[in-house]
Amino acid sequence: MHSTMSKAERFVVPVDRNTLPRGYLVATTYAGIKKAISPAPTTASAPQQAPKPDLTLLVSSTPASVAGTFTSNKFQAAPVVHATKALQAQGPHARARAVLVNSGCANAVTGQGGCEDTETLVKEVQKLLPAGKQSSSDMPSDVLMMSTGVIGVRLPVPQMLRGIQHLMRGHILQSNPDAWLEMARAFMTTDTFPKLRTRQFTLGNRLCSIAAIDKGAGMIHPHMTSPGGLHATLLGLFVTDAPVATPTLQRCLEEAVRQSFNCISVDGDMSTNDTILALANGQAPVIGQGTSVEGNMSEETHPDLVKIFADELKAMSVEMAHLIVRDGEGAEKFVQVRVKNAGTYEQAHAIASSISTSALVKCAMHGEDANWGRILCAAGYAAVPTSSPAWSLDPSKVNVTFVPPPNARNLSPIQTLKNGVPQPVDEAKAAELLSHEDIYIDMDLQGGSWTEGACAEAVFWTCDFSKEYISVRCACSHTDQW
Template identity: 45%
Template sequence: MLSSKAKFIPTSGSYPAGYSVGSTACGIKKSGLDLMVLKSTLPANAAGMFTMNKFKAAPVVVCKEILESTKGKGIQGIVVNSGCANAVTGKDGLRDANKMIDLVGRPSLVMSTGVIGQLLPMNKIEKGIETIQLGQNHDDWLNAAKAICTTDTFPKLVSKSFKVGSTVYNVAGMAKGAGMIHPNMATMLSFFVTDAPVHPTALKSILKYAVDRSFNAISVDGDMSTNDTILALANGAAGGDLITEDSEAFHTLKLIIADFAKQLAQLVVRDGEGATKFVTISVTDAKSFEDAKQVASTVARSPLVKTALNGEDANWGRILCAVGYSEVDSVIPEKTSVSFVPADGSPELKLLVNGEPQTIDEEEASRILSFEDLNIRISLGIPGGATAEYYTCDFSHDYIAINADYRS
């Protein structure tokens, strides 16, 4: 696994006003924190994006219903459990998801993660929600991030302050995910909350823009979960004018949240099960953002590419093979170029230029591939064209071992 994982655990943070969080170990998992609750002191506006898997987990179904019925207004909080996904659990699962919301306060939102096909131990969850202690300091937020983890090796928590006009706002978010990660929504759960006043329609637009460039631009193993969910809450506790899609502040906030979401999404990839490499696939000079992203996604989820990177083998033919079957019509072999970009800032190593293979310095290739952070750059040959990035990791022997023993 990535040797630098531990450094991503935050030791402090700047957290938004009007929210309190708490966590507890109620026995859903064999050990450790497994339940968290977030409450907003003010009714919050909300938006969400969810898995495209047809077997949507009960909390996904319930969340979508609540956001639709409330039009994203008046949300009181979020409750999340780990250790049991409450997925493929039929009517009982829907009943349990709704019960969790009732215990926290309706309307709230709910997420679950863990083993599929098992019912939640509701007696344990009910007792946990009733006794959970909420707070607003860094340790409260960090423990909440730990409580939503399953096979994660570190909690994923990010917070920051930002200024829109003359008003200072804060945003905090957390994510869980290390395996079963692939869009559309990349088992991944995440949410962010801000004290900025954002209209639900604007918040939904901001969330989609951010997710397209972050959580829907990552892949660990190509498996789309039944539970993937990302939520956004905005309670306006910091004051200021309501931000709508017509506001001058809308574009600024959209870029800030997109960057914030990218940080969280990259942490998910860095914690990929068994991962030893963090890989950025950069596609440039494409006909459109959609084309660039499709090519990058295809390369990112190729098992042959991922295993070659784990073995630090400069087998660039596997990259070209994936580009070729990406089903992007604008890919023209004679215009395609591929290179490795070293993490230490030294010159890129060109592998293919306008469809012509280059003489490769194998020692330099091995040196580049020895870094934990790798960047594969692919140009589709349209000068000044669109660009997209995708984030993935390698496949190692540990990935098989982790998932072979998951339920035990």
């Protein structure tokens, strides 16, 4: 049941030029970031390979509405600190003209010097942008930055300044499928393939496009919040030409992240750099008939259209989150855990998360073992949030079922637990079901301690623990985390 094709062959899909969002240009280069901070020993026999790009820039033709969600790790990296402060300083109508991204160095746990490095690079981009000379030095930054790579080491600023100057020179900035794919490659660290998707949809009389890039394969267990809720790295960038007001964009992004990126785990470790940014520049063209959209739409002005946009953003977020799980370090299985009929979404989410991060469950999935005991154990120790009235899991009501993936319609569900009682399992059928790459686990709590009203549901996505995962982790030094 395992594909002989590489992940890159299976999950890198062609991008239609017509679906790229209007009003954005991107550029990518190799700045030698990792080589500068961690020089490799010179060997005469080392094969010459074209270096992967490690510095990339996105520029909007007009200041775009911008929203962000960021890691809740207490050791927030310098680019996270800079971005959150910039968005807070701009207030509810924040704008961004550009986003700078580097791989190879996370600029995390680097103290005040690391923050100053981020400021230096961001200001260089501002200076080189067409309107940069008009910006006052004391104005909040409208250029944001994301970094991923080695932790505890400062950025090689001189090399990166030269890289930025190259990106802004001549006709380097452009918009075509190859340029966007190169940008996705620049995000990568231990990823095995670049993650880029686009889609198109209509909002009233506007034909809107959205492009999404993300990265992540290790150190993945995000819990991202808004910049006002600050509590290998996951980075994500959603770029659209839809006309969306900043507060609306922030609310839509937070809801999308809540049900996508905050519902995935590879290894249970939350990064210091997790960041998702969304930009909306309103450059979508007017087409045909439909509700006229003048200016940036909000829930107050266009509630129906905002719902359409929110649904598109959420669907794309789920798709991009799935790609990260599928590219988990050493991952061979894609596992969906659905917990239903809990008291609240947060309680269902906590139980699904506990199951998905259990090393024993993840090993069982790799071994294609329908081990419901490990699933119950992980559900039983979940840190379930309190609610009013109080709700708790009732062991005598719990059902556990392994459900066939969508591409295995000839198979039937296998219930391993009913009302807390183990059920006879046909081992041959269970082995066939779990031999598939995609494994679906449903846990029905049947209301738990409530007699009625407990109908909340949460879905979590994770992967297995394989021997390859251990090999990848052991091959990394203690500082080369992502």
